[in-house]
Amino acid sequence: MIRGLHEQKRHCLRTLTDRQDEQSIETQIERCQATIDQHGWHLVETYQDSAVSGTSYKRRPGIQQLLRRVEHGGIDIVLCLSTDRLSRDVAHSAQIGKKLSYHDVELWTARANARISDIEMNIGAVLSQEMVEQGRYRTREGMRTTVQKGKAAGGIAYGYRVKQAYDERGDRIPGLREIDEAEARIIRWIFEEYAKGRSPKELAIELNSRVPPVPGPRGAKWRDTAIRGHVSRGSGILNNELYIGRVVWNRREYRKNPDTEKRVARPNSRDEWIVTEQPDLRIVSDALWTAVKKRQMEVEQSFSRTTTNRLNRGHRPQYLLSGILECAHCFGPYAIMARDRYGCTNRQKKLPVDHLGGIVCTNSKTISRFELEERVVSALPDNLLGTDNLDRINREIKAAVTHGQQRATMEPDRLRTEISTIETKQKAIGEKIAERLMAGHAAIPALDQMLDDLEQQRLTLSKQLATAPPTNSPTATQALNGGLLRSAIAAVRTMLSTRENGVEESWISLAPPTYPESGDRTIGGRQIGGADHPWPPRSHPGRPGSLA
Structure with a gap:
């Protein structure tokens, strides 16, 4: 990310790779650095996705970090080698372009040495995606021919x-x-x-x-x-x-x-x-x-024919903590070992663990599913459910309502601007299609689909503009009281203790006791719901029948 010395702007440099080697990364950085030096910009940060497909979006840490930095503010330009380094997917490119436009950030490429408009970015994404699909088709057909000749088209099987x-x-x-x-x-x-x-x-x-x-x-x-x-x-x-x-x-x-x-x-x-x-x-x-x-x-x-054990009929049932339990000793999964009891899968299968020197995990402790779920729910940290958050919550509610009212006031103007932008894109795509037909090139179905999608977006925005409500006077927000918060906390606890699906973006580690004769089990993990603050491990004295 860079700041212009003369324009007094701040900018962002980002180089991406699509399963390329380190030499390619260095080449992209050199090309982008030449553009930075030419315009006198100041580099703030560099982001890259090494050996990650350009058709992905959520699974690319570099692009996600860049967008979070853009949302933080103070950035004016995102620079990459070419638009296909940004994304090779039409939907992902549109999403990235919308976020950059929303935060008033320009997109530049070192190859063009100029700012890239939305229509140029979208057309480039269409061509890149079509190229990817054609490559997949040719690869698949090549593998088919190889197999028909009696040769291996993929990896070599064991044996x-x-x-x-x-x-x-x-x-x-x-x-x-x-x-x-x-x-x-x-x-x-x-x-x-x-x-x-x-x-x-x-x-x-x-x-x-x-x-x-x-x-x-x-x-x-x-x-x-x-x-x-x-x-x-x-x-x-x-x-x-x-x-x-x-x-x-x-x-x-x-x-x-x-x-x-x-x-x-x-x-x-x-x-x-x-x-x-x-x-x-x-x-x-x-x-x-x-x-x-x-x-x-x-x-x-x-x-x-088995009717007594549900695990033998189809898939295993999903419980509150399914998929997020791990053994603190071998880091393997904790799963249902017997009737409603969790245990270490690696130990149960007697699998050697490399980082333990090739031995089998020694964590033989099991725990009742009901006891574990109760203890996890009870261990929700006070900073998440405590009433001391009332003032902060009320401030955030008031700020959110005020922001919503401000956006409602600007909504008609925003809709008109988006409609005008879509009409400009439609005209540019129509001209591109006409140029290809005049030159004798084959039609690209993705461009026709893009026109249809834009027309659908335009019609939707026009309906929203026609039905946009008049601007109302500011609405006073009702302060959240302690009783209401306690009711909400009770509802959350009830939901967590009765839901059937696993909790996402969390993990819980179960460790054997430091002193085996004590029968204690230690449970620790990250706060449920994706919060940033971990909750400390807690030990709970063993009760009769709670350990295998």
Whole structure:
């Protein structure tokens, strides 16, 4: 972020990367620094997102830090190498542009050495997003062709290694693989032992305890989930059809959830699968494969008939603290081990922990779910629920109401300005489409969609302007009293103790007692609700029946 020596402005420099190396980052910084020196600006801060996709938004710490700094004020310019460094997603670019405009911050690029208008930013985002989609399509089609030729289109599965083969020119032929006999023996042993009746958990424990140790997939420790996998998805050692010489590709496709920005797998129909036979990659016989599939069906049927244990029917239920408990000893998850009792998952599965020197977690303490939820709710800090916050809360309420009334007064003018801005964007996009058609270029559907979206926005704003209420006189705010606050606190406690969903943006750590004979358990964590102040660990004396 920079301040002009002559214009008396403050500005912000930010360089972003889209999965690029450190050399690329340095190049972007050098280009931006040249622009800063040319205009005589003063650099305040630099932000970067190393090796993070430009199609993401929430998962990029650099852009989030930049926007928070812009909201803080005192910044006039955001500088980046080009608009595609800012974002490669139309929706995200529009959101960033709106925030910069709201705070009167200009967007500049070092490549253009000029200010970038909203329409230039939006058109650049459309072209960047289209380029990303085309790249994904070409990559997918290239992988399809590779699989149809009998080559590996992705990573090498456990039990195989890269085959060193060369063509007549001496160049290595990519995508070839061959059986790794040492790992193949482990795979056959897993299949044989599972067919005899042993569980994936027992097999993982034995493999991890062997001397010398047997590395698991990707060199990690063996876990029961790596062996068991998911039958319908074809994942895991016991479900990989490559071990019987059959390559199955395109079983699933991945889409990014727009809310979480995480990839979510979706199964494809069987007619979309690409299946090829490669007998030279077979590790397991048909008889052994059939025996394993038969036992998997028997296990599934036995679980489906169970009516006494809810955990055996579908997904585990979600409780108040689900997903936010961790063991303070091994930092692994705390989950339901028995009937409504939490315990360390790593210890229950007897998984070696690397940062503990390869031993199994020693935290054997369990705790009742009801007791833990009661203690967590009771441990909500006084600075969150205390009545000493009345004056501060009343001031914030009054400021919020006053701000809302001021915005209501300026609302008609703001709506007219936004409508005029949208009409300018529509005209610019129409001209861009006409230029492409005159030049004989193919139409871009995203530009047509952008015009439709802008028209919908214009109609919505016009309706809001037509129905905007007249400006009213300031309204006096009612002060919050202690009794009302205590009622609100009681409602919050009731909600936290009865809700079924887990608490987001929180974590709670459970530790074994310092002195085992005391039977105490220590619970500590960050304040529920994402508050900035951690609440200290609290010990609670053990009660009969509270410890396993």
